[in-house]
Amino acid sequence: MKKLMLTLLSIGVIGLMSWNGPITPSELIDKDLPYLLAFYKTRHQEPEISLQEKETAKALAGELRQIGFDVTEDFGGYGIVGILKNGDGPMILYRTDMDALPMAEKTGLPYTSKRVPGEGQDGAMHACGHDMHMTTWLGTARALANMKDQWKGTLMLIGQPAEEIGAGAKLMIDNGLYQTFGVPDYAIGLHCSPTIPAGQVGFGKGYTMANTEKITINVFGKGAHGASPHMSIDPVVIASMIVMDLQTIVSRNIKPTDAAVVTVGVFQSGTAYNIIPDGAKLELTVRTYSEETRQYVHKRIKEICRGVAMGAGLPEDKMPEVIIPDVFTPANYNDPELMDDLVTSAQKAIGEAAVVAAEPLMIGEDFSRYGLTPEDVPAVLYWLGTAPQARIESGDLPGLHSPFYYPDPEVSIKTGVSVTTQGLLDLFNGE
Ligand SMILES: [Zn+2]
Ligand SMILES: [Zn+2]
Structure with a gap:
């Protein structure tokens, strides 16, 4: 317990201690939600488009350093790599993308994008939910940093630039990601779904994107x-x-x-x-x-x-x-075995009814590249439901890249952090 308290104090960010046994992910996430919500709104208000993610990357790097990660910046464009070594165990890569889209936001939210269209620019908006990806990624990092007594292994967090132009994953991999930091045993990521209700997650097996x-x-x-x-x-x-x-x-x-x-x-x-x-x-x-x-x-x-x-x-x-250019975004293939493990963990985290089967789509996502290296890393990109209840009831569900799209922030953050944290804990512990 003394060691745990010291660890928590040295992290000192969430500052949580449970006197009734080990801290559960759910307790941690509930207490951390206000912090994450504020982080989310800042990211939403200050979007940066592909290859211009300078301030976003700096913010993420600072957050990770604060909770004990060893962070490398400017790795493949503005890419960042955060490593948290915590004893012997698997190394798991968890990626978020960081870029927004060059478009004007029309949601009318109180925390709407500050990058409005002006002279010579189109404005910028996180219309693909990458701000939510960053927030759940940070929330998961904070939860795992606070639960170091409950897992063993190495967490490799990737902040990837330029997903929207299909360039960022390639930039980081070509820059020697695996040669520099090691080949992970698994790679995971999530993407916001505009149609799956907030509070749920979706999994597809095999090819899920084109x-x-x-x-x-x-x-x-x-x-x-x-x-x-x-x-x-x-x-x-x-x-x-x-x-x-x-x-x-x-x-x-x-x-x-x-x-x-x-x-x-x-x-x-x-x-x-x-x-x-x-x-x-x-x-x-x-x-x-x-x-x-x-x-x-x-x-x-x-x-x-x-x-x-x-x-x-x-x-x-x-x-x-x-x-026909040589370079293209390859299809995303969700490793069936890894997916089964993550589905079990997700059901444990948010209940069986909230874990749904997702249909494959013909959209592209360069997350696929983390699995497609010569090392053939088992990878899964799952869907985080984000559709707000009111929008589901009205039937008005703007898609990704729509100027009207927005996730239900609280429920999406909590669900994404819960599911990913539980998934990582179980993978680290071989459960
Ligand atoms: Zn997109
Ligand atoms: Zn996206």
Whole structure:
């Protein structure tokens, strides 16, 4: 007990002691909630967009140092790594992202973003809930730092920049994350769900989020006067036919039980109504789960482009150019065994009824990269329910990246910290 008291005093942040046996995560979190709520509101009011998370990272690093973590800053952009060594046991990575989106907030909350649109900037908003991710991450760190007598191992906390542009995890891993700090035994993270009620969490097994790629197609043609189509090979018509044929990849080529998305989001061509231009540009987002399907979609896109161009009579040197970048956000794969363990812990923390099954989505999240290294670290990204009760009742549930999205702060913080703390405790203790 003396040792425990000393530990608590040296941490001195939460300053909690239980005289009736070991402190439970629930007791700790309840007492820490006002602190975390204030932290959350500050983060919400002071969002920073991708690759500009300077003050946010500094705040997180300061918080971790205060509770005994060894913190490295500016590791891959503004990335931070906090290490808490607590005896022999597994090393577990727990990641939060830190970036906001370049958009104006329209929630009307009393703690609305201070980064309003102004000269030359769009404003900034935590419309993807990364402020909630940071808060539950900090809450979990504070709980575990106060319960060091109840677990053994090494906690590796990651504050990741630039998730929204799919760059941050790669920045940190390419900067030698695992070479510098060691390879974790597990990697976990959470993401806010705008539809799962606050107070609940959602888990999906296997692939839960998609390979996310941007593909550009440059279509060539032969320009002419708008009144002389016979003098042209019209790239607007060719690109239009390509757009229509691309629709058959998912409907006719992909196995019906597999999943893929091919969306043409950009179609650009021409300068004036009476000129047939000599080129057109298409930009696509392509979403898949497996590598095999990803490669197959690429193959079909190239075949369709070439086929349509040949049909239009374009010569070999005017075939469409299909640009597929090497770097893309890989699909998120939730390790089944780790997920089962975390589900059991979550049920212990918040009750069986509050742990729900979540459907896979075709959105992207670069958390996937922490598991996809050559070391193949078992990883799970789970959903933290955030939808406020009143919004569920009204049926008005703005999605992530909506200027109207906001989580129910108290309930979401408490749920996220409870579930993650219990999950980590059980993993550290091999339960
Ligand atoms: Zn987002
Ligand atoms: Zn996000």
